[in-house]
Amino acid sequence: MLRLTFTPAEADALEHERFHHPHPHVRRKMEALWLKSQGLAHQDIARLAGVSGKTLRTYLQQYVEGGVAGLKELHPYLVR
Structure with missing residues (x-):
């Protein structure tokens, strides 16, 4: 299992992007990592x-x- 630590700035960036990034796939990634940052x-x-x-x-x-x-990167097959 990966054990990640998040700085307060990283957790804040994840929290912001989970609502504000224009692509829904990226928002889902940010949501997942934000939940991870919450333990x-x-x-x-x-x-x-x-x-x-x-x-x-x-x-x-x-x-x-x-x-x-890195979470913001979209692969061509995901962009619609």
Whole structure:
């Protein structure tokens, strides 16, 4: 299991982007990571965010590799 720590600034950025980013897919990623920053268990985060455990792990890995900016990246097959 990934153990992530979030600075207050990172948690604030996640909280803001989960409501204000223009793309709904990115908002979902931000929601999931914001829930993680609040200390929820992965099972609860996946349920509340409406994603599978595998998808949540992908989001977490994207955050580890690229931070909040990495979560904003959209792959061409996701952009509609």
